[in-house]
Amino acid sequence: MEEQIVYEDNHLLVINKKVGQLVQGDKTGDESLLESIKKFIKKRDDKPGNVFLGLVHRIDRPTSGLVIYAKTSKALSRLTQMVKNREIKKTYWAVVSKELIPQTQRLVHYLKKNEKNNKAIVFPKATDGAKEAILTYKIIKSLDNYLLLEIDLETGRHHQIRAQLSKTGVPIKGDLKYGSSRSNPDGGINLHARKLEFIHPVTKEKVEIIASVPKNDSVWRACEE
Secondary structure, three states: OHHHEEEEOOOEEEEEEOOOOOOOOOOOOOOOHHHHHHHHHHHHOOOOOOOOOEEOOOOOOOOEEEEEEEOOHHHHHHHHHHHHOOOOEEEEEEEEEOOOOOOEEEEEEEEEEEOOOOEEEEEOOOOOOOEEEEEEEEEEEEOOOEEEEEEEEOOOOOOHHHHHHHHOOOOEOOOHHHOOOOOOOOOOOOEEEEEEEEEOOOOOOEEEEEOOOOOOOHHHHHHHO
16 A cells, blocks of 8 residues: 555545556445555554545546545545636546547537446537536657557546547547457556646645556556656
8 A cells, every 4th residue: 555655744645546446435345445545544653543534536446546535624625625626637648549630639528427337428519418528638659559648637527538538539448338449458448647736725835746657557668668
């Protein structure tokens, strides 16, 4: 657990999540990062009683990268509000199939969640029950068979990056749900929450955190070289 902590102070803790780790508990019953971190802090700091830890935002189980947890209720309420106000800048990396796409592009779609298959349906224009989804990508590296995209999110919708890139004709590597031709050996997808930038909710200092990519993936390693 310790090696996954990329930032920590008295108010917050930021983890570089591995592929397959659950951010918080779900119906699978598998232990979540929330529970694992609580146990880790309790033991490390020799804390009696319960450890307070609040989840600020989520990323999907098959993705990797940065997740913020709050260690105090004050930080949790402020950070939750910052997420709502889009005051936390999130930058993602995605490995996609090598196709002819513009070097940079702002994508605007409308997404509706299909609860039955836990998938986002993408519409090109405003549709009843669908929420606007906006992101901007740019190609930052070209590999033999793949492109590395850097993505800035303007909205935070369910499966947004996965669904929008798939609709654009470049599904994320390993993402069978959204049209990738084959799965990854670890069952994950090549989507990584790379960078977070925000004003600290308590100290008011600027925080910028970058998470290294999964080292067990040769394509990811090539992206970071």
